[in-house]
Amino acid sequence: MKIGYFLSSEEYTPAELLAQARGAERAGFEALWISDHYHPWVDAQGQSAFAWSTIGALSQVCGLPVTTAVTCPTVRLHPAVIAQAAATSAVLHDGRFVLGVGTGEALNEHIFGDAWPPTDVRLEMLTEAVEVIRALWTGDVVNHRGKHYTVQQARIYTRPDTPPPIYVSGFGPKSIDLAARIGDGYINTKPSADMVRRFRDNGGGDKPCQAGFKAAYADTEDEGVRIAYEKWPNAGLPGELSQVLASPHLFDQLAKLVPPERIRQKFVCGDSADAHLEMVDKYAKAGYDEVYVTNSGPHWQGLLDLYQREVLPRLR
Template sequence: MRIGYTLMTEQSGPKDLVRWAVGAEEAGFDFEVMSDHYFPWLSSQGHAPYAWSVLGAVAHATERVDLMTYVTCPTIRYHPAVVAQKAATVQLLADGRFTLGLGSGENLNEHVVGERWPAVATRQDMLEEAIEVIRALHTGELVDHHGEHFRVESARIWDLPDGGVPIGVAVSGEESIARFAPLADHLVAVEPKAELVEGWNATEGAPTIGGAARAIGQIPICWDPDEKAAIERAHDQFRWFAGGWAVNADLPTTAGFNGATQFVRREDVAGSIPCGPDLDAIAEAVAEFDTAGFTDLALVQIGGEHQERFLAEAAGPLLERLRS
């Protein structure tokens, strides 16, 4: 399993994110993923810089690590033709190290342009059509597209990397796998469920995970020498995680997430997120993804102000533990 580091835009400003990206590469992480948000989940996180500007800086500042959006919604806040252009540009800046991670989005980030937030079935229809547009533009040909949700008029990507840009798509169950596995290069998921990998590999037309495709997961951790402080920080900034994506996709504001999670207890958070100095506890949580068949896993260290110490003190020993 390749171990990655999450550049979480909800908890750090743009210059710090570039610093953490360089630090994570130096610490030995294999790849880095970046969230693409307009809002943080909770006000206590306090940040939401524009991910694609930061990605350009990260691509220039790093040399070895693979990069990925985790994930971008190419349907409402961004038109897919624009996503195709900026993904191609980042791939050129990254010298082929970039993967475009896509998903159907959250109301939290997409509502800002004043469009109606569609039902989940419509969101998935839009995502499927958006992937079609992006793939067409990444051929370098002149594209006209008149679909149910998007129009593209005489568009062409002029600065295009050889081979386009690989695409990972977020899936959560049988229906989304059946629809998106044949359209994607890689699986993206945040739960260590073996049935996701198995279902993907059983889908006709899907690239095989363990072969050409990767299964890319993500897990939050809250490393800190003080376990109590770690639990407190995880509860303050990451209790939104307890709602599950059926809730997380539809709430429009940080106030909504604060209200929806007001009864989540500290012990609830500590029971689902490894908190404190115990690297073995983190390794046990990571092992669940390995057992489920994931090939890649990105760690989220909770707390923007705690990244530097994590990278300096914990990242090296933790990576050594995980790889052994």
């Protein structure tokens, strides 16, 4: 299994993300995820830089492959723009770039006042968006008039020798089936063997499956839980709320209903290498090929050191 590090654009400044990327490479991580948000989930996270600027800068500070986890190419950013951004990123990273896409959240996509579509429409939009992106990556002049997008006489000149893979995020049955049908790989965050099996059985076959989990490094487990609860209480919200709430202050309000113990169950908190190894093992047993860990809070260097010293050597 490939072990990667997840750069959280919602919680750290661009300079901190670059420092984490350099540190992750030195520690022995094999790849990077990076989130693409317009807003943080809650105000306490405090950041949300333009991910595509950070992706460009990453190419100059480390040589690890980068996957967007994930970009929504349907509302806030037109698929023709994402096609150009991803092509440029792949050139900068010498082909070590994967475009991870999903149907997005109202939190990030509502900013122009567009209506937030229901799930079936969002899946339909994502399907067409991926079609547009792949057409533009051929280098041909593209004219497209579809149900959701129009592209007129567009051509991308700066392209990698090989188009980047497109991995598709999916949690519900319809989105997993779509990922299997149109994706070059699959992205998730849950250690669910059923989800991986559905992806593989419905057309995904042996395509790569990526997943990620959160940690809060600290001297004690309780201190890690305190940090995680302060920064990511939204991680305890159930169901489709993460897709439909439109602003950080709404997440802040609902997060008050989340008990800290729920966050303890979702994060790896503290400084235990065994706890990280147990979490990685859950994803391995679920059938994932790659797993990415992100740190919450100020002690990210401690997590990198822990992985370099104990976790990665024991995994290998």
